[in-house]
Amino acid sequence: MLSCRSYQMPKSLAEALALWRGAPEGSRLIAGATDILPWAREGRAGDVEIDTLIDLSRVAELSGYQQKDGRIRLGANVVWQDFLTDPVLARSLPCMPFCSVWFADDQIRQQATLAGNLVNASPAADGTPPVIALNGDIEIARLDGDTVVTRTMPVADFISGPGRTDLKPGEIVVAVTVDALPGYGGSYQKVGQRRSLVISSVCCAAVVKTDPSGKVFEDVRLALGGVGPKPMRLTETEAMLRGKAISADLIERASAGPVDLVASRTRVDYRRTVVRGFVRAAVEDALAHAAQSAQSEEKETANA
Amino acid sequence: MPELELNFEVNGRTVAKRINPGLRLLDVLRDDLNMTGTKEGCGAGECGTCSVFVDGKLVKSCLMPAAKAEGTRIETVEGLARPGDLTVIQRAFYKTGASQCGYCIPGMVMAATSALRDNPDAGHEEIKERMGGNICRCTGYTKIIEAVELARDVIAGRMSPAALEADAVGESYIGNSVRRIDAPAKVAGRLKYAGDMIMPDMLHMAVLRSPHPHAEIVSMDTSAARAMPGVECVITSEDVPGVDGFGVFVHDQPIMARGKVRYVGEAVAAVAATDERSARRALAGIKVTYRELPGLFDAADALAPGAPVLHDYAPDNIVKHIPLRKGNIEAGFAAADLILEENFSTQQVEHAYLEPEAGIAYVDHDDVVTVISPSQNITHHRHMLAAIIDRPIQKVRFIMSPVGGGFGGKEDMIYQGMLALAAMQTHKPVRIVFTREESIVSTAKRHPSRSKVRMGLTRAGRITAMEFDMLSDGGAYGMSSEGVMRKAAILSCGPYEIDNLKVDTTVVYTNNTPSGAFRSFGGMQVQFATESMVDMAAEKLGLDPFEIRRRNMMKPGSLTHTQQKLGTASLGMVLDAAEKGSRWEAGAPTVRGATRGDTHGAGTREPCKLGERFAAGPETKERVA
Numbered sequence: 001m002l003s004c005r006s007y008q009m010p011k012s013l014a015e016a017l018a019l020w021r022g023a024p025e026g027s028r029l030i031a032g033a034t035d036i037l038p039w040a041r042e043g044r045a046g047d048v049e050i051d052t053l054i055d056l057s058r059v060a061e062l063s064g065y066q067q068k069d070g071r072i073r074l075g076a077n078v079v080w081q082d083f084l085t086d087p088v089l090a091r092s093l094p095c096m097p098f099c100s101v102w103f104a105d106d107q108i109r110q111q112a113t114l115a116g117n118l119v120n121a122s123p124a125a126d127g128t129p130p131v132i133a134l135n136g137d138i139e140i141a142r143l144d145g146d147t148v149v150t151r152t153m154p155v156a157d158f159i160s161g162p163g164r165t166d167l168k169p170g171e172i173v174v175a176v177t178v179d180a181l182p183g184y185g186g187s188y189q190k191v192g193q194r195r196s197l198v199i200s201s202v203c204c205a206a207v208v209k210t211d212p213s214g215k216v217f218e219d220v221r222l223a224l225g226g227v228g229p230k231p232m233r234l235t236e237t238e239a240m241l242r243g244k245a246i247s248a249d250l251i252e253r254a255s256a257g258p259v260d261l262v263a264s265r266t267r268v269d270y271r272r273t274v275v276r277g278f279v280r281a282a283v284e285d286a287l288a289h290a291a292q293s294a295q296s297e298e299k300e301t302a303n304a
Numbered sequence: 305m306p307e308l309e310l311n312f313e314v315n316g317r318t319v320a321k322r323i324n325p326g327l328r329l330l331d332v333l334r335d336d337l338n339m340t341g342t343k344e345g346c347g348a349g350e351c352g353t354c355s356v357f358v359d360g361k362l363v364k365s366c367l368m369p370a371a372k373a374e375g376t377r378i379e380t381v382e383g384l385a386r387p388g389d390l391t392v393i394q395r396a397f398y399k400t401g402a403s404q405c406g407y408c409i410p411g412m413v414m415a416a417t418s419a420l421r422d423n424p425d426a427g428h429e430e431i432k433e434r435m436g437g438n439i440c441r442c443t444g445y446t447k448i449i450e451a452v453e454l455a456r457d458v459i460a461g462r463m464s465p466a467a468l469e470a471d472a473v474g475e476s477y478i479g480n481s482v483r484r485i486d487a488p489a490k491v492a493g494r495l496k497y498a499g500d501m502i503m504p505d506m507l508h509m510a511v512l513r514s515p516h517p518h519a520e521i522v523s524m525d526t527s528a529a530r531a532m533p534g535v536e537c538v539i540t541s542e543d544v545p546g547v548d549g550f551g552v553f554v555h556d557q558p559i560m561a562r563g564k565v566r567y568v569g570e571a572v573a574a575v576a577a578t579d580e581r582s583a584r585r586a587l588a589g590i591k592v593t594y595r596e597l598p599g600l601f602d603a604a605d606a607l608a609p610g611a612p613v614l615h616d617y618a619p620d621n622i623v624k625h626i627p628l629r630k631g632n633i634e635a636g637f638a639a640a641d642l643i644l645e646e647n648f649s650t651q652q653v654e655h656a657y658l659e660p661e662a663g664i665a666y667v668d669h670d671d672v673v674t675v676i677s678p679s680q681n682i683t684h685h686r687h688m689l690a691a692i693i694d695r696p697i698q699k700v701r702f703i704m705s706p707v708g709g710g711f712g713g714k715e716d717m718i719y720q721g722m723l724a725l726a727a728m729q730t731h732k733p734v735r736i737v738f739t740r741e742e743s744i745v746s747t748a749k750r751h752p753s754r755s756k757v758r759m760g761l762t763r764a765g766r767i768t769a770m771e772f773d774m775l776s777d778g779g780a781y782g783m784s785s786e787g788v789m790r791k792a793a794i795l796s797c798g799p800y801e802i803d804n805l806k807v808d809t810t811v812v813y814t815n816n817t818p819s820g821a822f823r824s825f826g827g828m829q830v831q832f833a834t835e836s837m838v839d840m841a842a843e844k845l846g847l848d849p850f851e852i853r854r855r856n857m858m859k860p861g862s863l864t865h866t867q868q869k870l871g872t873a874s875l876g877m878v879l880d881a882a883e884k885g886s887r888w889e890a891g892a893p894t895v896r897g898a899t900r901g902d903t904h905g906a907g908t909r910e911p912c913k914l915g916e917r918f919a920a921g922p923e924t925k926e927r928v929a
Contacts, residue, residue: 001584005306007325007371034367037328038348042741047584053325057372081361084917101914105437106418108349110361111368195912196436197350 002040027052032111080109094186129223130205134178185290206282228263255279315383330365340500341381341493352438353411362418381410381493396455404442406490407708430916498705499662503733510583514565517815518599529589534582546694553786559721566780569745599815603777606812628807636769636804640760648833653750659708665723666733678707712821748820769804779818792826800856
């Protein structure tokens, strides 16, 4: 059971940062709150008394997204369901709808944020592999005197281990900026204990672009989660595929490599088997979606 | 206590409340506004019973701090239809029989409403996907999804609203589909389960539970807890006035641990306070000193010489042994052409009803100690409680509240005694509502089992003899173990006519969570073993699995394992129907290649996948990906 002395809902980033800087020891930042409430229960943290809960969900600067220079800056309050219901996000971030549909369930996706998923830094988080595949950067704000200053770093470096990030006292994550990849095909493969409401035992995100003929891999991005202390980008596998003629044989060979990256402490053989199948399935699935995506882009061009 | 001012709208009405800032939206709806159609099944976002619309978006109110509701528009199950009316979706749930225990149903109705608001043309798979955040334990979901599809078609005008009305019943209800009379209350969220009930001056109970599997209670000091604000009483086994012990067969369990604890989660003391938070806080003020004892965690260890003894009355740790003999087992095996021997094991299983245990007790104006709870066995509980609290039977009353799923798990009187005692001490109504974690840690489970089975058969596939030896882990207390062993023995060798039998089912005490009643009541553990043996025999003998069963099945006139002569028997009809319904490819298990034709197609379910909503339908407006 969660108790708090004070619950704050700042409206601006400056207000939020000031509250956070001045918050007594043991205060917490929350956004969707979908993780903190189950955490404060028997078997996990038990009954927790927190001084101040600072709820960021009404901070204006953290809402919505902007498109700029081939990138999309997702405000920290963008929730998971947005990747399913916002046509621009779905088209520009082709792996995100597939990831989102496997994330928790319809209700929780209305509250849970992508940024919150990244900050929790679970090795089994659903959100990190697709963001890493999209070259995601995380933007962090703090107060320098009364001035809001920000710094940006790759998500891959921000997450330093299980539950560990580079976030420093007084800092708040304000945005996640990722590559906009319209025309790519996306895929997300996940296995957990059941369909809804579970974290990944293993997950794999892919975005793939083919040349206009559809016969050559023009770009391939792959990332794995759940198989080690932090998610990983499969750069070697990507290099094996990029620029090569698409063939089942090549995909089969490329999917064998990442098997050796499995560094989990449990169910290693299982995870190795799954990884091989997932890398192959993710590439094939993303290719199929890339073909659909190319068709609809053509249609849009024709209509325009 | 700190307070937060909250202004929001619920079902079209403006609400202004001063609340504790730590509360969840669920708490404010249920406790402050008494809108109990929104249920709490888990408190951790897993089950969906607490789903409500916030500004038109369906969320789980157990995961939403109440403060987030400031300025929002909330819609709960109570607000879907006008009072006394039902929406099309609610009427469809009523029609298809989608509500059984009903506890998940308000949440299901909300999820169905959300699914059809988002996509009025959602297909079967998409409906399933969109309702994936809600759990039902009774129905297997089929009737729920059927209801949503029916509602969808009525809303779209593809089906007449008459489809929502009751089917005509001719001369007999048998064979006709009849609507459940309690369904309207369930689909509207109006039915009050024990945890939804409130009484004036009601106190809230919290229970201190054992952290140890086996330990002596050296001392217990409740004085600090008694002195805490809001606390009205703290009870322990010392407060029990009568003969302390309950159980379905053997009364081996005190209502709170007496002298020692025997499993993790056993009740040690209970607090009744003016509010739930004060009650929980007071638990930390109870000081218990334990001396840990060696524990038993495996059924086989309980039978080993020198094993720790859990209950003085049972120095061999055996709760019950049921032996069953028929014919001549040696002669039976001597007549066999083939003897198979195999070991089987099954695990502990939680009932996982959606309604966690809850109850209210009070002492009425005539000094009748009254307990309202979803007990599956109130008459037996009443007799046991009378002895425990030393009151004449006419001064003890049990009222059965709607059971939000039981499956056998609510047969045991594990908390009603504490409630009664606290009500007697305070002369105020006392309510307890278990958390999901508390429910899982403290209540009975399905018996884990290990069976050793020998089966003798002729070349023609007739079973000549069977030896069945099952050892079950009963956990710390007897509960329904004896009955479960009896049923397991009776059903052990299946619906087959076998002349020579030797069956032993034994259940022992361990320091694991107690095992108890669970639908099938011992039948499942033994059927798993026996039916697996029959399949293995079919493979060895080159017989079709249906055929080998027909050659052995009980018929009218057969003698059962307990030597009852059967007047009727229906296994032949069951086998015929199953064979036809499954489009069974006849033949021994050994005759097929790697593939078979009867595992796909109509009547079979494809593996789970997600993303149905991505398939753009022609009539849908804005679809993605």
